[in-house]
Amino acid sequence: MGRRGARDESDFRSRPSKRGSRPRTKRRPSHEDAVTAMVTGVDRGRYTLLVPDAGEPDGGRGGPGGVPSSSGTVVLAMKARELVRTRVVVGDRVDVVGDVTGEEGTLARIVRIAERSSVLRRTADDDDPYERIVVANADRLVVVTALADPPPRTGMIDRCVVAAYDAGMDVLLCLTKADLASPDELRALYEPLGVEVVVTRAAPTPESGDTRAGDSASAGTDAASARAARTGGEALTLDPASVEEVRGLLRGRTSVLVGHSGVGKSTLINALVPTAGRATGDVNDVTGRGRHTSTSAVALALPAGPEDAGPETGHDGWVIDTPGVRSFGLAHVEVAHLLHAFEDLDEAAAECPRGCTHQADAPDCALDEWVGAAPDDDTRASRALRLASFRRLLASRTGTTPREG
Ligand SMILES: Nc1nc2c(ncn2[C@@H]2O[C@H](COP(=O)(O)OP(=O)(O)OP(=O)(O)O)[C@@H](O)[C@H]2O)c(=O)[nH]1
Numbered sequence: 001m002g003r004r005g006a007r008d009e010s011d012f013r014s015r016p017s018k019r020g021s022r023p024r025t026k027r028r029p030s031h032e033d034a035v036t037a038m039v040t041g042v043d044r045g046r047y048t049l050l051v052p053d054a055g056e057p058d059g060g061r062g063g064p065g066g067v068p069s070s071s072g073t074v075v076l077a078m079k080a081r082e083l084v085r086t087r088v089v090v091g092d093r094v095d096v097v098g099d100v101t102g103e104e105g106t107l108a109r110i111v112r113i114a115e116r117s118s119v120l121r122r123t124a125d126d127d128d129p130y131e132r133i134v135v136a137n138a139d140r141l142v143v144v145t146a147l148a149d150p151p152p153r154t155g156m157i158d159r160c161v162v163a164a165y166d167a168g169m170d171v172l173l174c175l176t177k178a179d180l181a182s183p184d185e186l187r188a189l190y191e192p193l194g195v196e197v198v199v200t201r202a203a204p205t206p207e208s209g210d211t212r213a214g215d216s217a218s219a220g221t222d223a224a225s226a227r228a229a230r231t232g233g234e235a236l237t238l239d240p241a242s243v244e245e246v247r248g249l250l251r252g253r254t255s256v257l258v259g260h261s262g263v264g265k266s267t268l269i270n271a272l273v274p275t276a277g278r279a280t281g282d283v284n285d286v287t288g289r290g291r292h293t294s295t296s297a298v299a300l301a302l303p304a305g306p307e308d309a310g311p312e313t314g315h316d317g318w319v320i321d322t323p324g325v326r327s328f329g330l331a332h333v334e335v336a337h338l339l340h341a342f343e344d345l346d347e348a349a350a351e352c353p354r355g356c357t358h359q360a361d362a363p364d365c366a367l368d369e370w371v372g373a374a375p376d377d378d379t380r381a382s383r384a385l386r387l388a389s390f391r392r393l394l395a396s397r398t399g400t401t402p403r404e405g
């Protein structure tokens with residue numbers, strides 16, 4: 001790949017493959033007694049792992065591209081010496097030896113990292129000049145965006161879509177605060193890109209639409225939560241039907257949630273995973289931004305149903321929160337790779353001149369012909385929209401991050 005890379009990043013890029021995972025190339029001590037686990041948290045050299053219960057199918061590994069079991073033993077571990085230069089991130093499947101009882105004071109040892117089916121990188125920033133992998137093996141990026149307060153920024157959403165498609169993940173755009181503004185415009189902008197859209201809102205209240213809070217003595221909890229929505233502070237209750245719609249879309253998958261501060265990501269995660277206890281912040285009145293209350297990525301097992309459905313419903317899928325992630329590095333994204341996310345465009349682009357940038361000013365780009373060759377007006381309109389959307393993504397890739405040679 002010839003990319004620059006941090007010395008401790010053995011971030012071999014791999015296209016997600018439905019077929020089996022090849023063993024890593026370098027020979028390592030075999031560690032026959034190792035068990036397989038998933039990394040659910042990383043904190044200064046200590047890794048929180050979930051070692052699936054014995055008897056889980058495929059050792060709880062879930063198979064390549066599969067979702068690992070979310071029941072098992074929580075074990076604290078460190079990396080074995082041979083892995084000092086290798087980065088281990090949330091979502092990684094690792095082999096672990098030593099004390100895996102999870103008992104207080106025990107520390108197991110990670111001896112191997114399985115090949116990753118996907119890697120999501122964040123952008124280098126002032127504190128850290130390297131792009132780093134933040135999450136491995138996730139299959140869906142959930143871009144949490146508020147419809148208002150703070151207002152949506154399409155440039156940011158575009159960059160997330162590009163990063164996800166490049167990583168081989170699909171995208172769910174979760175539009176929050178629909179009680180404050182309509183989702184129609186954003187839906188129309190992103191659905192042509194193959195982005196699934198789901199909408200959440202604060203629980204409806206008897207006085208919804210009324211900007212004055214009711215008399216506090218007579219106001220029920222709904223009114224209280226509506227007030228919290230306006231003023232910040234107390235926990236806000238989301239409309240349960242909208243939360244369950246999100247859960248349905250996350251079920252059986254490993255999803256990474258990203259979003260700017262104040263969009264309601266923590267509120268949503270707490271509704272999906274009541275034991276998560278993600279700190280929610282107030283939206284700052286001056287900046288319109290919330291405050292970041294936590295910083296490290298963590299994988300949370302997604303309960304299969306709402307809390308009151310009973311504990312025996314179990315877990316189904318993973319939700320990974322990424323509080324510290326502000327944006328994604330796109331410097332490494334190749335046009336061809338992004339194009340793969342658009343099957344129809346990819347096919348049409350086979351007729352492009354060599355080295356075509358596919359941008360609006362590209363001479364003889366076959367994608368323009370593809371639009372022109374549509375059999376009828378409706379098809380032409382939808383192709384044109386799709387091409388324009390794709391080109392918008394291309395521009396977001398080149399516009400912001402410095403590219404190397
Ligand atoms: N009106 C309305 N307010 C919401 C909704 N969801 C969350 N909020 C409020 O938005 C504010 C920010 O929510 P958080 O969940 O803390 O946002 P966050 O994205 O986790 O932000 P950080 O914690 O700063 O990362 C809080 O005051 C929430 O009560 C919603 O659907 N409607």
Ligand SMILES: [Zn+2]
Nearest residue numbers: 352356358365
């Ligand atoms: Zn082209």
